[in-house]
Amino acid sequence: MTKSPVEILNNPFENKGTAFTEKERQSLGLVGLLPPYVQTLDDQAKQTYAQLQTKTSDLEKRIFLMEIFNENRVLFYKLFSQHVVEFMPIVYDPTIADTIENYSDLFIQSQNAVFLSIDDPDSMKASLKNAADGRDIRLIVVTDAEGILGIGDWGTNGVDISVGKLMVYTAAAGIDPSQVMPVVLDVGTNNQDLLKNPMYLGNRHERITGDRYYKFVDQFVNTAEDLFPKLYLHFEDFGRDNAANILNKYKDQITTFNDDIQGTGIIVLAGILGALNISKQKMTDQVYLSYGAGTAGAGITKRIYDEFLQQGLSAEEAKKHFYMVDKQGLLFDDDQTLTPEQKPFARSRSEFANADELTTLEAAVKAIHPTILVGTSTQPGTFTEAVVKEMAAHTERPIIFPLSNPTKLAEAKAEDLIKWSDGKALVATGIPAADVDYNGVTYQIGQANNALVYPGLGLGVIASTAKVLNDEMISQAAHSLGGIVDGNKPGAAVLPPVSKLDQFSFTVAKAVAQSAVDQKLNQEPISDVDQAINDVKWEPKY
Numbered sequence: 001m002t003k004s005p006v007e008i009l010n011n012p013f014e015n016k017g018t019a020f021t022e023k024e025r026q027s028l029g030l031v032g033l034l035p036p037y038v039q040t041l042d043d044q045a046k047q048t049y050a051q052l053q054t055k056t057s058d059l060e061k062r063i064f065l066m067e068i069f070n071e072n073r074v075l076f077y078k079l080f081s082q083h084v085v086e087f088m089p090i091v092y093d094p095t096i097a098d099t100i101e102n103y104s105d106l107f108i109q110s111q112n113a114v115f116l117s118i119d120d121p122d123s124m125k126a127s128l129k130n131a132a133d134g135r136d137i138r139l140i141v142v143t144d145a146e147g148i149l150g151i152g153d154w155g156t157n158g159v160d161i162s163v164g165k166l167m168v169y170t171a172a173a174g175i176d177p178s179q180v181m182p183v184v185l186d187v188g189t190n191n192q193d194l195l196k197n198p199m200y201l202g203n204r205h206e207r208i209t210g211d212r213y214y215k216f217v218d219q220f221v222n223t224a225e226d227l228f229p230k231l232y233l234h235f236e237d238f239g240r241d242n243a244a245n246i247l248n249k250y251k252d253q254i255t256t257f258n259d260d261i262q263g264t265g266i267i268v269l270a271g272i273l274g275a276l277n278i279s280k281q282k283m284t285d286q287v288y289l290s291y292g293a294g295t296a297g298a299g300i301t302k303r304i305y306d307e308f309l310q311q312g313l314s315a316e317e318a319k320k321h322f323y324m325v326d327k328q329g330l331l332f333d334d335d336q337t338l339t340p341e342q343k344p345f346a347r348s349r350s351e352f353a354n355a356d357e358l359t360t361l362e363a364a365v366k367a368i369h370p371t372i373l374v375g376t377s378t379q380p381g382t383f384t385e386a387v388v389k390e391m392a393a394h395t396e397r398p399i400i401f402p403l404s405n406p407t408k409l410a411e412a413k414a415e416d417l418i419k420w421s422d423g424k425a426l427v428a429t430g431i432p433a434a435d436v437d438y439n440g441v442t443y444q445i446g447q448a449n450n451a452l453v454y455p456g457l458g459l460g461v462i463a464s465t466a467k468v469l470n471d472e473m474i475s476q477a478a479h480s481l482g483g484i485v486d487g488n489k490p491g492a493a494v495l496p497p498v499s500k501l502d503q504f505s506f507t508v509a510k511a512v513a514q515s516a517v518d519q520k521l522n523q524e525p526i527s528d529v530d531q532a533i534n535d536v537k538w539e540p541k542y
């Protein structure tokens with residue numbers, strides 16, 4: 001069925017606005033429906049960018065950019081690709097946290113997202129089909145919004161994290177925006193502010209948990225897999241009680257990925273490899289402390305631990321290098337509240353004379369002398385001067401990554417970490433951080449955010465037609481990010497800069513696709529990995 005002229009103008013995948021040529025206007029019936037002058041994509045990008053400059057706050061800028069996204073995907077991605085460093089914190093984290101908190105109040109349109117309600121499971125298949133509208137869906141980002149960044153439960157509002165993560169996939173790695181689908185599983189919310197807000201657009205009841213919840217997730221996975229056989233399914237921001245369960249259930253069955261567990265594990269391993277490249281130290285000499293051992297914290301710890309095993313340590317030797325601190329303090333194996341992911345890294349009280357006193361980060365740091373401290377605690381300002389000075393007293397180049405997002409939840413600011421450690425700390429942050437000038441050296445701060453890897457990883461998985469995403473592919477992704485930064489330059493960052501996001505996304509994609517092919521995980525024949533990646537890569541052009 002051919003689309004009417006108005007339908008074409010209202011379809012963001014087809015609309016070119018003022019860039020429709022005379023010929024296209026004639027053949028599509030658009031003559032007179034647009035101002036007469038024909039613009040190029042570059043003209044449109046220039047004009048739109050100039051309009052963006054009139055907006056003063058990041059939230060206003062994001063709302064304006066979303067209007068472009070709603071109207072014309074090619075133009076949106078052209079602009080995004082021209083201004084990646086400037087747009088990332090506006091389109092994505094941290095500004096996205098504000099738009100999630102205010103999603104219902106700010107709602108304009110659904111941006112091709114799918115809202116699946118636990119109260120109406122029978123409509124699920126039709127909803128997914130209707131939203132696809134005949135498109136060949138290769139990538140879904142799904143959330144149930146129980147653990148959005150560090151800001152908690154945001155119900156239906158959380159759909160914006162699915163939309164936002166997908167924008168980064170396209171901008172960073174050229175995933176075709178017409179082949180993606182953002183999904184929210186609305187299973188209710190326990191966020192009382194939302195339930196009380198008359199503007200709230202989601203289901204107005206408490207979260208459904210247990211069997212009914214897992215059945216709903218399972219119905220979603222099966223329905224999506226049936227409808228879209230080439231699907232790569234990305235889970236985002238599920239709660240601590242469910243995220244790992246869901247990943248473990250599906251990871252060997254379908255092509256799937258949990259960003260908070262696996263994506264964060266990759267970027268932190270890459271950051272640590274980068275830091276050790278600068279300090280010229282060995283991984284297996286490090287002592288690792290996870291602060292906030294939840295979904296991300298435990299996922300990262302497992303990835304670093306697996307690296308110790310790969311570097312030749314036995315499980316028993318490797319475990320001696322790992323510690324976790326959560327709400328209750330240092331985690332011990334007699335604690336009945338440990339999660340399954342925490343258990344392997346819990347210690348015995350008999351290892352410490354003062355075990356019962358190790359209930360704070362500072363006490364734990366004093367007792368353990370970690371060389372690496374990674375924060376995923378959602379507790380702002382907890383990497384204090386005392387903690388940092390204590391670490392720096394026992395190790396030459398402490399590796400300190402405060403990763404909690406958004407900005408207001410970060411465990412520390414990069415500039416404080418540099419100052420308190422007298423320029424010794426090797427720092428990466430979850431959100432972008434400006435350079436730090438200290439004692440005549442300019443320190444560049446790497447961004448250890450999973451956004452630096454999941455796009456390339458996804459491109460590699462999709463291009464390789466891999467049946468599953470396994471640990472070997474994940475490890476290759478982390479290692480591929482090494483060597484991009486010159487570790488001999490004073491003040492060098494531990495990770496490559498966001499300005500090179502498109503280049504290293506390709507590097508990551510290659511490593512992942514090659515690994516899939518080497519392991520014979522590809523479902524379709526692939527003779528040339530570069531070619532396979534280039535074949536699926538999309539570019540913003542008319």
Ligand SMILES: NC(=O)c1ccc[n+]([C@@H]2O[C@H](COP(=O)([O-])OP(=O)(O)OC[C@H]3O[C@@H](n4cnc5c(N)ncnc54)[C@H](O)[C@@H]3O)[C@@H](O)[C@H]2O)c1
Pocket residue numbers: 147148149150151237239240259260264267291292293294295296297325326327328375376377378379403404405406409429430431448449450451
């Ligand atoms: N930079 C990145 O790429 C990245 C990736 C994933 C998550 N994160 C951030 O990490 C944070 C945690 O995310 P998550 O998905 O793991 O959430 P989560 O809820 O699964 O984990 C948070 C953990 O912190 C613990 N915690 C709470 N208060 C604490 C305290 N006072 N001291 C120590 N631990 C405490 C919780 O008990 C929980 O185990 C969020 O802010 C999120 O934005 C960053």
Ligand SMILES: O=C(O)C[C@H](O)C(=O)O
Pocket residue numbers: 093148149150237259260404405449450451
């Ligand atoms: O979304 C981000 O910025 C990273 C991460 O997935 C998070 O949950 O914080």
Ligand SMILES: [Mn+2]
Pocket residue numbers: 149236237259260
């Ligand atoms: Mn996340």
